[in-house]
Amino acid sequence: MIAIIGGGPGGLTLARVLHVHGIDAVVYERDTSRATRPQGGMLDLHADTGQVALRAAGLERQFLAAARREGQDQRMLDHTGTLLLQQDTPDDAPMDRPEIDRADLRDLLLDSLPAGAVSWDRAFSHAEPRPGGGYVVHFSDGSIAECDLLVGADGANSRVRPLLTDAQPVFAGTTSIQSAIHDVDRTQPELAAMVGRGNYWVFGPDLILSAQRNGDGTIRVGILLPGTPDLDRTPVSELLDGWAPQFRRLQAACDEPFVVRPIAVLPIGLTWPRRSGVTLLGDAAHLMPPVGEGANAAMLDAAELALAIAAHPSDLEAALAAYEPAMQARATETAKRSAAVMDMMSGPDAAQKVLRFFQPELVD
Known part of the structure; x- marks a missing residue:
């Protein structure tokens, strides 16, 4: 059995793609139910990352029906009220980075999973390796679960991460x-x-x-x-x-x-020695500045991990050996780009730097 800690976009995408390939997994989520708390704002899912994951999950059609093309509109001003840039999205524009409410994305993923695939009100406490491989997972309510593979999809303050690295945000x-x-x-x-x-x-x-x-x-x-x-x-x-x-x-x-x-943030280029029966995805593995890459990276991590497991269903270590180096290399490049965007958005000349990024021909 595969135990996924965390029911965010990454954890739910992993469970869904595994389900598509007939592989059982349970998502353990600390929220008491899907309605426990608001899910926050919007996500722009990119054609080459988040949307790739949704195709692997068989949910592209449902996503495109729920997504907002017009959410790609951009308006930029300075603090005096001067308009610097306005980009309005045509009705027939490609859905390269459409926005979707986090709650709608979560509902889409949850509704695609079989009953029992998400175990609510299960806050991860710690995990112990089993003598024959895999882990015994302990939850804060005193319950336990056993698994062949433990996946930390539990975000920035991951409690699974210390099983693999001492790195902290x-x-x-x-x-x-x-x-x-x-x-x-x-x-x-x-x-x-x-x-x-x-x-x-x-x-x-x-x-x-x-x-x-x-x-x-x-x-x-x-x-x-x-x-x-x-x-x-x-x-x-x-x-x-x-x-x-x-x-x-x-x-x-x-x-x-x-x-x-x-x-x-976590250190750019973070890696860890391969350890049997446990891995990470998303912010747990590569926390980046919030510039639109995090959920996309987590969902692509999840899809690629699920596909690696599907390719090696009887050899989870081979699946992890295929997944981790590729994920870490990709995350390093994405984290570098994210850091550059944060730098672009800082300092007294931030407006000019961002304007140059969107329309370089308009800026000297």
């Missing part, structure tokens, strides 16, 4: 402060029109304000700034002092408390 020097405006078309129609259908970026001298339309009528609002802010000394309401009034209205309209999320 470290602060990347940037913090994201996040909130939301709900039912925005009814409660804040002017702000809804200002943000538009997709992604909205405002570049200031020392921070970036972002907003993103979700499919459920919510706008997710974020502020990206260097260091670790002291919101007791400098409240969120003061961070946009000197900015154009419409941006302060956007911040003031948020109807959830702002949540402070320091951005952490």
